[in-house]
Amino acid sequence: MKTGIITTDTYLNHYTGQGHPERADRVSVIIENLKKIKNKDLIWGKPLQFDHRYLEITHNYNYINEVKKSFPKKGLSFLDGDTVVSPGSRQATFDAVGSVISAIEGVKNKNFQNAFCCVRPPGHHAEASKAMGFCIYNNVAVGTNYLLEKYKLNKIAIIDFDVHHGNGTQDIFFNNEKVLYMSLHQYPFYPGTGNNNEKGKYDNILNIPLEAGTSSREYLNAYDFILKKLKKFKPEFILFSAGFDAHKDDPLAQFHLTSKDFYELTKRTMILAKTLCEGKVVSILEGGYDLKALKESTEMHIKALLEYN
Secondary structure, eight states: OOEEEEOOGGGGGOOOOTTOSSOTHHHHHHHHHHTTOOOTTEEEEOOOOOOTHHHHHHSOHHHHHHHHHHSOSSSOEESSSSOEEOTTHHHHHHHHHHHHHHHHHHHHTTSOSEEEEOOSSOOTTOBTTBOBTTBSSOHHHHHHHHHHHHSOOSOEEEEEOSSSOOHHHHHHHTTOTTEEEEEEEESSOTTSOOOTTOOOTTSOEEEEEEOTTOBHHHHHHHHHHHHHHHHHHOOSEEEEEEOOTTBTTOTTOOOBBOHHHHHHHHHHHHHHHHHHHTTOEEEEEOOOOOHHHHHHHHHHHHHHHHHTO
16 A cells, blocks of 8 residues: 655745745655655655635634734744744745645545645644644644545544644644644743543543653553553544654654654554554654654654554
């Protein structure tokens, strides 16, 4: 079976300013590295144009208008202290969302079994009415709402292994019994949310806060709780918020994972996904700020997607 890689060149035009950690090189190093993999089961694709009402289901209408007006004709504009937009950001943000929708369509139409969306800006900090932490639109949340609305699915699981808690995704689905959001993250840490008592209205939120210095063994043991909850929930589709900043070399956090750990956690999930949802999985890039670690870790993630689809 095949794995889709969905990406676009417009990420290059989302300029965040000199020295900003969320920069175009993050996606460039991943794409350049993945293109070296000579595997006929790796299928490259581009984002689809999509109905913007899926943005409106996910985000507050006033917020969407505010974002549209924020893109400058030249220079930079700040949505918050960390979240920067430039003239090229407009198309990049739409293409990040469109890539997720393209990946979902590819899986649903059996063009490939699973997919990885190599996109920026990331999305999981973006709340219904607020930009945060480099994130403008919540890519994984729009994809989830697309599955709920277009395909009338009743059980979607989001696994967020970014080192930072996905406060935005939690915010959007806190009261939605059809969506299970699960996150392992450094705590206490940015953005300050993700305590294990934040459970959602229908016990549909699972937060696993871990201390700075968490080792590979400790992390993978904790990941078993994600898999247990996943097994109990029995999703029809799984989405990864795939941040690679839990790597020991990442400059923005203090976990001690190695690149191979991302292979292991992906493999464990994919084995379970086969029995739960016929392996229907779409993964969306979130964080990861050391370029070498990001290149290696995404390769490990893709390796597991290919081998266990």
